[in-house]
């Protein structure tokens with residue numbers, strides 16, 4: 303433990319008062335805390351304990367007790383991030399597991415908002431709203447079975463609903479945030495004691511706490527807007543023979559904002575997911591094109607164009623994009639589908655829409671993907687860049703992989719790519735790295751046991767692990783060279799070190815005001 307200069311007796315100063323407030327069962331020490339203090343990538347330090355408050359008042363009291371004792375306080379939502387966000391950098395830490403705060407506080411249909419406690423998962427929220435024919439604009443990341451509304455606001459998340467409605471933070475109306483001294487700050491209309499129906503009332507305080515990685519406070523309650531579900535659905539999938547073609551189609555599609563959600567994968571990540579292009583599936587696509595075109599003439603014209611471009615692209619498909627489209631009726635959904643097909647048809651070839659149809663049916667899959675298909679270890683990285691930088695970034699990445707090919711082969715490291723547009727102006731380029739290595743404490747706590755048992759296991763592989771860490775560093779530098787930003791900053795990506803002096807001093811001043819002892823998730827955002 304670092305020497306803070308303070309006399310410290312964990313039992314007296316921290317654990318006994320916490321047990322008095324939370325009950326002994328909700329103060330977790332010993333081996334039981336290890337799966338919670340480890341992320342899918344690693345563990346840094348081991349906190350003294352994990353506290354699991356079940357009410358907002360208990361959360362506030364937990365934070366107050368810890369900071370008064372000079373103990374760092376780190377929030378954990380669903381624990382699905384992989385950028386050291388909730389990992390302790392000092393052993394003198396308390397991990398606060400917010401997942402016990404999982405209530406849906408109010409679904410207010412008249413005023414069109416829903417208030418949840420920060421530990422509510424996206425899956426639980428969707429189930430409750432589906433039953434009423436309602437939704438939030440952003441509906442959660444693919445990890446929403448376990449990941450929480452609070453986690454997605456604290457580091458930004460993208461996926462379900464992002465095509466039409468943007469990222470997580472664009473779906474916030476108001477937040478109640480527990481500050482380092484245990485006080486609760488409300489934002490937006492709630493800042494004047496009104497209902498939490500509106501975000502924009504003076505400076506955007508909700509925005510201040512979005513993407514803060516828990517370094518400025520712990521979100522306790524979050525209010526999001528409600529929309530009526532659009533019942534009609536269409537799905538579209540295309541294959542592209544180059545990154546340039548994929549990016550061209552995604553950029554053009556984003557400019558028209560036609561889809562509710564979309565995602566793209568390279569061939570490595572698509573393996574096993576995309577149906578083979580045999581004669582039967584081509585016929586199925588042709589029928590689907592005719593069925594969903596505005597009229598037979600347009601349908602036949604589309605088929606003729608697809609025929610010309612299709613075979614060549616399909617032989618060398620390296621990338622796949624999947625769009626999920628919604629409409630208030632079939633007419634709206636089909637019109638959007640037709641337009642998207644026109645756009646993508648200029649760049650690639652249509653393939654069966656099995657993947658987006660499956661994703662529609664199961665938006666929040668169990669955590670199979672936190673290990674590779676052969677049980678390898680997995681860690682993703684990402685950067686968000688402007689469209690003009692994306693093709694050059696891809697070329698530079700291909701060169702970097704070529705330069706690293708020998709070392710990657712030696713250590714058994716493989717890679718994949720996943721892509722989404724961020725509004726019309728940004729492009730998210732995610733890299734997944736895989737390597738053979740032993741599982742850590744996190745994996746058995748989230749991967750379904752029968753699936754885990756079916757996978758090969760590997761012995762500890764320290765050289766490969768060290769190499770992956772070094773490669774991650776090079777990839778992060780490459781993102782930086784193209785001016786990329788990052789959603790999940792955690793402690794893995796540069797933030798403080800990358801900022802110009804003026805924004806940095808403003809952020810530091812805010813941090814000092816809200817967290818004078820520097821105990822809220824130390825190291826997060828580089829602060």
Ligand SMILES: Cc1cc2nc3c(=O)[nH]c(=O)nc-3n(C[C@H](O)[C@H](O)[C@H](O)COP(=O)(O)OP(=O)(O)OC[C@H]3O[C@@H](n4cnc5c(N)ncnc54)[C@H](O)[C@@H]3O)c2cc1C
Pocket residue numbers: 376377378379380381382383384386387388400420421442443444445448449450451452453454455456457458459460461462515516517519520521522669671672789790792823826
């Ligand atoms: C299989 C899988 C699929 C994924 N798919 C996506 C995807 O589609 N899109 C995407 O963007 N990401 C995705 N992710 C990454 C991750 O799941 C998301 O970013 C998710 O939003 C993390 O939420 P969480 O509740 O698990 O947060 P955690 O991992 O628990 O925490 C994340 C950060 O937020 C802080 N934090 C958590 N709760 C609070 C709180 N209440 N107050 C203050 N700070 C808090 C933590 O300290 C940490 O810094 C995926 C991950 C996995 C494993």
